[in-house]
Amino acid sequence: MNFNIATIPGDGIGPDIIEQTVLVLNRIGEKFGHTFHFTEVLAGGAAIDATGEPLPQETIDICKKSDSVLLGAVGGPKWDNLPGDRRPEKALLGLRGELGLFANLRPALLHKALKDACPLKPEIIGDGLDILVVRELTGGIYFGERGRRTGKFGEEAYDTETYSVHEVERIARVGFESAMKRNKKVTSVDKANILESSRLWRSVVEKVAKDYPEVELNHMYVDNAAMQLVRNPRQFDVIITSNMFGDILSDEASMITGSIGMLPSASLGEGTLGMYEPIHGSAPDIAGQDKANPIATILSAAMMLRYSFNLEKEAACVEEAVTKVLEQNYRTGDIMSDGMKLVGTREMGQLIINAL
Amino acid sequence: MNFNIATIPGDGIGPDIIEQTVLVLNRIGEKFGHTFHFTEVLAGGAAIDATGEPLPQETIDICKKSDSVLLGAVGGPKWDNLPGDRRPEKALLGLRGELGLFANLRPALLHKALKDACPLKPEIIGDGLDILVVRELTGGIYFGERGRRTGKFGEEAYDTETYSVHEVERIARVGFESAMKRNKKVTSVDKANILESSRLWRSVVEKVAKDYPEVELNHMYVDNAAMQLVRNPRQFDVIITSNMFGDILSDEASMITGSIGMLPSASLGEGTLGMYEPIHGSAPDIAGQDKANPIATILSAAMMLRYSFNLEKEAACVEEAVTKVLEQNYRTGDIMSDGMKLVGTREMGQLIINAL
Numbered sequence: 001m002n003f004n005i006a007t008i009p010g011d012g013i014g015p016d017i018i019e020q021t022v023l024v025l026n027r028i029g030e031k032f033g034h035t036f037h038f039t040e041v042l043a044g045g046a047a048i049d050a051t052g053e054p055l056p057q058e059t060i061d062i063c064k065k066s067d068s069v070l071l072g073a074v075g076g077p078k079w080d081n082l083p084g085d086r087r088p089e090k091a092l093l094g095l096r097g098e099l100g101l102f103a104n105l106r107p108a109l110l111h112k113a114l115k116d117a118c119p120l121k122p123e124i125i126g127d128g129l130d131i132l133v134v135r136e137l138t139g140g141i142y143f144g145e146r147g148r149r150t151g152k153f154g155e156e157a158y159d160t161e162t163y164s165v166h167e168v169e170r171i172a173r174v175g176f177e178s179a180m181k182r183n184k185k186v187t188s189v190d191k192a193n194i195l196e197s198s199r200l201w202r203s204v205v206e207k208v209a210k211d212y213p214e215v216e217l218n219h220m221y222v223d224n225a226a227m228q229l230v231r232n233p234r235q236f237d238v239i240i241t242s243n244m245f246g247d248i249l250s251d252e253a254s255m256i257t258g259s260i261g262m263l264p265s266a267s268l269g270e271g272t273l274g275m276y277e278p279i280h281g282s283a284p285d286i287a288g289q290d291k292a293n294p295i296a297t298i299l300s301a302a303m304m305l306r307y308s309f310n311l312e313k314e315a316a317c318v319e320e321a322v323t324k325v326l327e328q329n330y331r332t333g334d335i336m337s338d339g340m341k342l343v344g345t346r347e348m349g350q351l352i353i354n355a356l
Numbered sequence: 357m358n359f360n361i362a363t364i365p366g367d368g369i370g371p372d373i374i375e376q377t378v379l380v381l382n383r384i385g386e387k388f389g390h391t392f393h394f395t396e397v398l399a400g401g402a403a404i405d406a407t408g409e410p411l412p413q414e415t416i417d418i419c420k421k422s423d424s425v426l427l428g429a430v431g432g433p434k435w436d437n438l439p440g441d442r443r444p445e446k447a448l449l450g451l452r453g454e455l456g457l458f459a460n461l462r463p464a465l466l467h468k469a470l471k472d473a474c475p476l477k478p479e480i481i482g483d484g485l486d487i488l489v490v491r492e493l494t495g496g497i498y499f500g501e502r503g504r505r506t507g508k509f510g511e512e513a514y515d516t517e518t519y520s521v522h523e524v525e526r527i528a529r530v531g532f533e534s535a536m537k538r539n540k541k542v543t544s545v546d547k548a549n550i551l552e553s554s555r556l557w558r559s560v561v562e563k564v565a566k567d568y569p570e571v572e573l574n575h576m577y578v579d580n581a582a583m584q585l586v587r588n589p590r591q592f593d594v595i596i597t598s599n600m601f602g603d604i605l606s607d608e609a610s611m612i613t614g615s616i617g618m619l620p621s622a623s624l625g626e627g628t629l630g631m632y633e634p635i636h637g638s639a640p641d642i643a644g645q646d647k648a649n650p651i652a653t654i655l656s657a658a659m660m661l662r663y664s665f666n667l668e669k670e671a672a673c674v675e676e677a678v679t680k681v682l683e684q685n686y687r688t689g690d691i692m693s694d695g696m697k698l699v700g701t702r703e704m705g706q707l708i709i710n711a712l
């Protein structure tokens with residue numbers, strides 16, 4: 001089969017990790033008889049430098065016409081002092097909105113080989129961690145009306161958290177469908193004791209749950225969820241939550257695994273077009289030095305194979321290759337520990353290709 | 357000196373822990389020559405059962421006339437199915453609003469004697485944890501306009517996050533003043549890359565910081581803060597943040613200490629009237645069984661002595677007594693571990709009184 005992939009190397013280590021990921025995808029293509037066409041486009045700081053704006057229209061157009069988007073990382077101190085709407089992050093928000101990517105899937109997985117990097121005690125982790133955070137990505141306080149005005153205390157600023165029945169229903173379905181392929185447990189996180197949008201969220205989730213009688217549903221307040229992720233993370237299978245709460249909880253869930261450099265993400269919409277990116281940042285301090293860990297991006301490509309191209313076998317093949325290389329004790333600097341073999345970005349990419 | 361204290365035993369274990377705390381305060385009174393007058397009032401589930409509403413006007417009036425308020429716990433499954441505005445939590449929100457308690461001080465402290473209960477690895481904890489979360493408590497999305505309406509996707513619900521210059525300024529001052537008495541470091545947590553209210557927050561915090569040149573200020577996005585609390589909590593001294601982010605982060609910070617049953621809180625306003633309560637819940641399953649841990653409430657009373665009554669010596673005396681009893685290896689059920697001596701609520705209270 002043929003697939004068109006828009007690549008956005010972006011800033012910092014973005015180009016380093018995308019380069020290796022493209023090589024991995026090409027090898028998968030050879031092995032399984034697919035052809036991947038890559039079109040490189042600009043976004044983030046790189047786009048600001050080249051065109052003056054973080055998300056050029058051409059980038060949006062090419063992404064929309066592609067079968068999927070692979071993103072490295074955007075942002076860095078160089079662009080930190082630009083005004084809000086001209087900053088690299090705007091590219092992310094713009095792409096999410098323009099491509100209608102309302103569902104962000106963030107697996108927080110502890111690779112057995114990296115168990116020692118976990119900040120939680122071994123008795124809490126047990127034999128592993130495997131949580132999927134399903135974060136709503138195009139609604140809530142990220143996209144609601146905001147501004148300045150004069151209120152009873154003088155100058156004030158406001159932001160609006162908004163959720164419609166439709167928006168909650170579609171993200172809830174993604175959560176329940178995911179749970180059906182996993183351990184059939186959904187925890188819906190909200191703040192229904194305070195927020196009206198959470199009360200709507202909760203009632204819609206309960207309605208959707210009726211279509212998935214096999215899935216066990218529980219509701220949890222966000223403050224409690226932030227605690228439970230530390231106290232007993234193994235109680236979670238799939239977490240579904242709003243854009244803002246998902247931003248916080250997915251990062252917390254990632255951190256308890258201890259290996260941010262390993263974690264991929266997928267942002268999906270109604271169709272098969274998705275955007276795939278590592279959850280780590282652009283790490284400008286090590287950019288271009290063959291030091292970055294390409295694994296999170298390579299695992300993001302595996303998610304692309306699975307979710308956008310429906311190539312489960314190919315996806316699993318990539319994931320197994322990563323596991324194999326870790327078991328052979330190869331490590332990039334960020335996950336290095338005593339007795340392991342230190343390798344650079346390119347060698348890590350090559351090792352994974354060899355293991356495919 | 358004479359002090360009038362309104363006590364709100366509330367629900368579940370509330371009466372058990374308030375009883376012991378009153379005894380401790382009486383002993384402090386005897387020892388240091390003060391008189392504490394206690395007036396018990398109704399709030400939460402107990403008030404719903406007795407009067408039909410969670411926060412009777414009489415309770416508000418008595419609290420307003422008191423020098424301070426001591427609260428046990430409110431809520432429980434018995435009242436969980438009541439409509440939003442008749443639920444026990446409304447009592448908390450009502451008291452915060454009516455008494456103007458805009459600053460919530462939540463120390464996340466690891467007691468050396470309880471180090472083993474911490475969920476984080478010993479190398480992360482080092483020789484202890486001592487973070488003070490200063491949460492804004494009467495503004496933001498908790499108190500903004502909310503409702504239902506018809507939007508572009510049909511039925512929707514909305515909530516408004518609002519912050520005025522005035523509200524941010526006064527909470528920032530509490531944060532900087534607290535930092536001056538501690539390690540002179542403030543981390544202001546926001547989401548200024550998305551929220552207009554966070555951008556206002558950040559600029560006001562920077563202005564207030566100018567009055568505290570000795571205090572080191574840094575800004576952190578809330579998603580990163582949720583990660584850093586797990587990765588390296590010792591980097592924090594005072595955290596200042598909004599009502600909603602503070603709800604999440606203060607609970608996460610409490611949990612990483614591993615001893616929720618030990619942590620007090622203070623809610624302060626412009627004057628000296630404050631409300632003091634443990635951060636744990638009402639634990640209805642062990643209510644009235646002499647099993648609850650009264651320490652968080654007793655330490656809340658110590659905060660009352662310090663912040664509302666300006667009795668530093670008396671406050672320190674209570675805190676030292678608690679430390680002493682823990683060092684003598686006495687434990688209630690919630691913090692029990694091998695080789696320790698299990699005691700009930702009353703015996704724990706008595707041991708602390710003896711140690712005063």
Ligand SMILES: CC(C)[C@H](C(=O)O)[C@@H](O)C(=O)O
Pocket residue numbers: 089092093247549550579
């Ligand atoms: C960069 C920022 C706007 C973004 C977000 O808050 O969504 C990031 O934190 C993320 O989670 O992808």
Ligand SMILES: CC(C)[C@H](C(=O)O)[C@@H](O)C(=O)O
Pocket residue numbers: 193194223445448449603
């Ligand atoms: C009970 C609830 C309304 C309350 C809050 O969210 O403020 C609680 O979580 C707290 O932190 O005191």
